[in-house]
Amino acid sequence: MTRGRILAFVAIAFGLLTVVQGGRVLAGADPGYVVFLPLLVFNFAMGFVYVAAGAAALRSAELGKRAAGAIFALNLLVLVAIT
Numbered sequence: 001m002t003r004g005r006i007l008a009f010v011a012i013a014f015g016l017l018t019v020v021q022g023g024r025v026l027a028g029a030d031p032g033y034v035v036f037l038p039l040l041v042f043n044f045a046m047g048f049v050y051v052a053a054g055a056a057a058l059r060s061a062e063l064g065k066r067a068a069g070a071i072f073a074l075n076l077l078v079l080v081a082i083t
Contacts, residue, residue, distance in 0.1 A: 008057035008064060015050025022047060042078055046071070 022044030025031050053071055057064025 004061055004064070005058065008054045011050050011054030011057065013054075015047045015052075015054060018043060018047030018050060036082075039078070039082065046074065049074070 022040060025035060025040060026044060049067075049071060053064065053067030056067045
């Protein structure tokens, strides 16, 4: 398996974990710490984007690069907005 495919599967796994854990907290599970709801909702939604980016990377390295760039830009935008 190539390095690119491994990284694509890592992105998909990370996205699925983000969706599951974020969904649990949104459904009412207590994470044991204070949650900033807008950031939780953003991270939950981004979990789906990570899965889509991983799937795109499996199809094409170029698509994967573009998806990674979009994820970087979205995260940077939110970081600037909340600071």
